[in-house]
Structures are given as C-alpha cells and as structure tokens.
Amino acid sequence: MTSVRLLLRLLLIQALWNYRTLLGAGLAWVLAPSLRESSGPDDGRFRDALRRHAEHFNSHPYLAGVAAGSLAKLEREGEEPETVRRFKEALRGPLGSLGDSLVWAAWLPTCVLAAGAMGLMGLPPLAAVAAFLVAYNLLHLTLRWWGVSVGLTFGRGVGGPLARSDMPRWAERVGRAGVLLLGLLAGYAFGSGLGWSALPASLDAVGLATILGLLLYILGLVRGPSAWGWTPLMVPVTILAVLLVGAAG
Amino acid sequence: MEPSTWLLLGALGAWAALDGVAAGQFMVSRPLVTATVTGALLGDPWSGFILGLLLEVAHLGAVPTGGVRLPEPGPAAIPAAALTVALGGGGAGMALGVTLGMLLALAGGAGVIQQRRLNGWLVDGLEEGTLSLRALNGRLAVSLASEGLRGAIIALGGSVVALRLAPPLGAIWPLPDDVGWAVLLALLAFPAGVLTRRLGGRRARALFLALGGLVGLALGAWGVQ
Numbered sequence: 001m002t003s004v005r006l007l008l009r010l011l012l013i014q015a016l017w018n019y020r021t022l023l024g025a026g027l028a029w030v031l032a033p034s035l036r037e038s039s040g041p042d043d044g045r046f047r048d049a050l051r052r053h054a055e056h057f058n059s060h061p062y063l064a065g066v067a068a069g070s071l072a073k074l075e076r077e078g079e080e081p082e083t084v085r086r087f088k089e090a091l092r093g094p095l096g097s098l099g100d101s102l103v104w105a106a107w108l109p110t111c112v113l114a115a116g117a118m119g120l121m122g123l124p125p126l127a128a129v130a131a132f133l134v135a136y137n138l139l140h141l142t143l144r145w146w147g148v149s150v151g152l153t154f155g156r157g158v159g160g161p162l163a164r165s166d167m168p169r170w171a172e173r174v175g176r177a178g179v180l181l182l183g184l185l186a187g188y189a190f191g192s193g194l195g196w197s198a199l200p201a202s203l204d205a206v207g208l209a210t211i212l213g214l215l216l217y218i219l220g221l222v223r224g225p226s227a228w229g230w231t232p233l234m235v236p237v238t239i240l241a242v243l244l245v246g247a248a249g
Numbered sequence: 250m251e252p253s254t255w256l257l258l259g260a261l262g263a264w265a266a267l268d269g270v271a272a273g274q275f276m277v278s279r280p281l282v283t284a285t286v287t288g289a290l291l292g293d294p295w296s297g298f299i300l301g302l303l304l305e306v307a308h309l310g311a312v313p314t315g316g317v318r319l320p321e322p323g324p325a326a327i328p329a330a331a332l333t334v335a336l337g338g339g340g341a342g343m344a345l346g347v348t349l350g351m352l353l354a355l356a357g358g359a360g361v362i363q364q365r366r367l368n369g370w371l372v373d374g375l376e377e378g379t380l381s382l383r384a385l386n387g388r389l390a391v392s393l394a395s396e397g398l399r400g401a402i403i404a405l406g407g408s409v410v411a412l413r414l415a416p417p418l419g420a421i422w423p424l425p426d427d428v429g430w431a432v433l434l435a436l437l438a439f440p441a442g443v444l445t446r447r448l449g450g451r452r453a454r455a456l457f458l459a460l461g462g463l464v465g466l467a468l469g470a471w472g473v474q
Binding site: 011016018019024028036047051100104105106108109110126132133136137178181182183186188210213217219220221222224231232236238239243245 | 270271272273274275276277279281282285286288289294295297298302305307308309310311312320344345347348351352354355365366368369371372375376377378381382385386388389392393396418421422423424427428431432433434435436437438439440441442443444445446447448454457458459460461462463464465466467468469470471
C-alpha cells in the first residue's frame, strides 16, 4: 500500500469515532488495503487482522499515521498478533499527548490569533482567513506525512524518531507565540478603542465593565482550563439577562 | 436571501460539521472561517470576521483531548454571523451573535454525542469479525452523510431563526453600542484568561503577554490599520 493511499485514507480515520472503540474502527478501515495485501488470498487471515485492528485505540488524528504506517509494516513482516497488539498499546499514550499539546493547545490557537491580528491590522477578512488555513495546514499536512513516512520506514522502531522530533519543546515555543499574539490583540483592542473608551475617565458603565473584564480575566487565568466549562453558560446567560431587562423596560 | 445563498450556507454547514472531526480536520470548521465566509456571502465580511474571532476567544480554551464532550462552534457560527450581519454588526449584533453562536454550539455538541453513539452502532460486529469490509465501507458513507446533514440543519435552521429574530431582538436591545461592546468583551475576558493559562509556562506567559500587550497598545493607539 503506497504512502499516498495511506495518507488519503487517514483523512477519514475519525469518521467512525465512537465511545466504545474510539479510533479503532477508523484504524481498521485505514489499514484494510494493507491488511488485504499482507493476508494474500487467505480471507480468514484478513478478517482476523481487520477484527484485531478494530479494537480500542486512540491517537491524535494528525499523528495516527505513525501508528498506521508502523502497523502496516509489522503486518507485512508477519509479526505475531500479540506483538502487534502490545506495540499498539504502547503507542496510544504518546501519539495522543504529543499531538494534543502541539496542535490543539498551541498551534491552532496561535494560528487563529495570528489571523485575528492580521485582520485587525488591515488585512481583508477573507485574506486573513486564507492565511490562517494555509499556515495551519502547513503543519497539519507535514505532521500527517511525517507520521506515515516514519511509520512505514521504522515500524517498531518509531520510538526514536518520535523522541527526536522534540514536539514538546516546539509546543512550548508555539505557545509563547500564541501568548504574545493574545497580548497583542488585547492591547490593540484596548489602545484603538474598538467602540468603547480605552481609558474610562469615570466609573460609568464602560468603566465598570472594564474592571469586571480585568477581574474575569484574572479568574480565568487562575482557574485555568478546568474552569472553561463556565464559559458556554456564563456568556449567553448574561447577554440574555440584558435582553430580558430591555424587553421588560 | 437568494436561494443560491441558502444553498451555500447549507453546504458550508455540512462541510464544517464533517471537517470538525470526521473528514480532514483542515479547520474549515473553525468559527473564524465559517463566520467570515457567512459574512462575506451576506455582504459584510468584516462583521463576520470579528464575530468569528470573538467566538474563537470563547472556545479556544477548550481542548478536544480524548473523548471529552465539547460544544461544536463551527456550524453554529453560520447562523450567528447571519444574526450579527442582520443587526448591522455593532455592540448589539456582536453580543447577540456570540450568544446565538454559543447556544447553538452547545446544541451542536449534543448532536456530536448522538453521532458518536450512532457510529458505535454502525460498527457493531467489526470487533467480532462479523462485519465485512464492504459493509464497513457502506457504514462509513452513512456516518459521513449523517454528519453532513447535521451540520446543514444547524446552518440552515439556525439562519432561518436568526433572520426572523433579528428585528425584534434589535428593537429590545437596551444598551448603547459602546456599553454593549464593553459588556461582551468583559465576559469574554474569562475564556481569554483560560486560553492564556493554556498557552505557555508561567514566566513565559507573563513576559510574552506583557510584550504583546505593549506592542498591541502602541499599534492601536497610533491607529495602525
């Protein structure tokens, strides 16, 4: 199975994501052509391999290629099913945490904030969005391609390339860029006014809202991600309360 | 609105729902993208962009690790942007757009949970070896179709409701423009704080945040645009 075909199938690895096997069904579907090649004319062996790879598995979607590529190589080399199963088990944790910390927690927010900054400073909105999509997907597709390549090349030895990739350090650097951009956006919004006074002269409604905003920011900073769950209710409930006041008035 | 625009909004909603998890994850599903494109389709890309950015600030602090159940802001941003544009942007448009976007995102998240349960039913038999590859291919197509349909319904149904509600909501909104903005930005400061905590270590956060803030303040005050 060519790496291009594997890469294309990996784009749908999450299509069958479910609470029982998580990414298992998707991984089995991605590996199916490779398992067919490895099994040859033995349909029973193919079905057994498909069944084994449909079991519980999880990974960051962009790094699932590491698993898919290396498992395809192990199956092609005729490794024992128990060896393959233990290898899969060992891969789950690193592929999940590395991807989450680099992509979801750092690269995505940084790209979004960069696009926001570009838009606020004059780039037309659609151009800013296009820049976001191009920049974001440069890393996205590079990770997918890299994962498939190291998986198919190294098989059971993927631990070395994974460790050498230094993803946690890159996540840290990207995260710092994200914080810089967040500060830039907040400072720009404050400095330019954006529809309200930058430095309220008195404790009017805008002044009070500014103080409230600072307090809420500090609260969010102190409580961290575990408190994010307040946001989806806090914002709409408050705005709806304002609307009700308006309706009553 | 022209029928072709409705069609495009529905297609965008379907694509956003698919792209969110099931197919590709190229981030077309982000509210920044869907809201800006919606705004462009409705003649006000700038309002769509700002709304998308605000919805991003609201949702970026939530990280989709493992099977954690989160709102789905991408398709929801389409009717939210429709509402914002219909209200002419401004404090009222943004506050009400963000509210609609966040409420619909919660509904979308509930839809995602059902989709995942459906997926579990669709792959029944695979681990036991009783589901053939051909059947699996068919089930995959069903899952993708259902995901796209869900996104299209949120986009179109939500937009119909948004455009109907825009006039009465605009009429009863009580706050002046600057106060509306101030209240909205104050509320979004909380998820912004959560996002800051998520990005980088403590010393890095303080240093880079302050640096960015100073640069941004200077650029804003000097009217750089």
